Amino acid sequence: MVRLSTALVALALGAASTFASPLSSDSQDANLAVRRSEAFNNLSPGVRAYLETLDPRDYEIDIPDEAELQRRQVTKDNGVIYNCKKGRVAVTYDDGPYKYHELLNQKWSDAGQQVTFFVNGYNYDCAYDEPWVTYLRHSVAAGHLLASHSWSHPHLTQLTDAEIDEQVNLMETMLLKTVGVVPKYFRCPYGEYDANVISRLQNKHGLTVVQWSDDIGDADGVSAAKQRATYNSYTSGQRHLILNHETHKSASHTVADTAIARFKNQGIKSQTVHDCIGASGSPYKVKATPGKRDSTWTCAGTPSPSS
Ligand SMILES: [Zn+2]
Known part of the structure; x- marks a missing residue:
């Protein structure tokens, strides 16, 4: 307490x-x-x-609201999200912010669709630095969803409770100060969790843990052609919660283009994870006026990148 x-x-x-x-x-x-x-x-x-x-x-x-609390009550210890509601689709990107982030903001915005970014605080770079702050603000302004993927991308199952809390706390503080949002959704690095991790994230921190139904395989070396084929297999009325990595060039370029073209052809619209699961209320725990850069906007002294 x-x-x-x-x-x-x-x-x-x-x-x-x-x-x-x-x-x-x-x-x-x-x-x-x-x-x-x-x-x-x-x-x-x-x-x-x-x-x-x-x-x-x-x-x-x-x-x-009461409905949301009931949903959490029912699924208190294993309420991990694996897919969208029937007929809904959510495209998600992990491990940023990275140099292709702004491109993805633009591509999906131009298509009139929303995606979810599960971002880190200190993975490929420190998210307090530019241009990341600007890119992340653009995501929110465009209606995309920012969600947490932990601070430094560790294996959560190997951490103490205090270390798990630190991973959440650092992310929440960083995104609130820089962008003015505290995420409600969390994806575990490597998709790894156990009962304790879920309990810590969902019960102590009020987060909803999100996995995926489809992995395009970009992080596992699957060819761009095969990644595109995954998107080209989707038809209207199906449900998909799709894992991509914004740090992979193919996923952020040609594969994203293919996804957008296929969705247009099939009348599919990517929604944020919050919308695709039909959740109520705000997609963020807090929305606020962002702060101004000061000496606390630093990754110095925090857990360093694990991947
Ligand atoms: Zn990751």
Whole structure:
């Protein structure tokens, strides 16, 4: 359990209440209070510290509704997402931000479709640096979804609970300061998890863990032709949650072009993971005004890249 200062709780609850529906009974009041408290407790210490510096009008904390809480209750320890709802498709890109990120922002935006980026804080480069901050902001502005892929891409099953928490905390703080969002969705590096990892991510941090239904194989050396063939096999009405890596040139160039052309031909539209699973509420735990670059925008002293 996280200990909070009274002032900080009041601040957070005040901000949240401006987005809550009007209450009509004491029991609804009590339920809302529980939901607010859970939503706040799910936030990283770094996120809470940053929000304390903002005017409450400059941020909003997503409070899960009853349906969302029930979904989590039912799937509390194994509610990992593997696919979209029937007939829906979500294209996802892991391991960025990387030099092809902006190209993917543009390609999918130009096609009128949204994708999800499962990004790292410190993998190929430090996400606090430019041009990554600008690219990540462009993703959100274009309606794409930013989700967490851990800070430094470690094998989570080999970490202590405190180290798992650090991976989440560093990501949440970085994305809040730079872009103004705290992700609600998380993909484990290498897709590796166990019961403890899931419990930590979903119960302590209020995250939804997302795997995939289809892997185009870019990270495993599958040829670009074969990657394109995967997309060209998709037909209207199917559901797919597709793993790609933005760090691979083929996936970010010709394969993305093929996917967009095929989707257009078949009347398929890639949605964000949040939309493709039919989730309610905001796709982010928090949305806020981003900060201004300062000395805390650094990867120095944090866990270094593992892959
Ligand atoms: Zn990865």
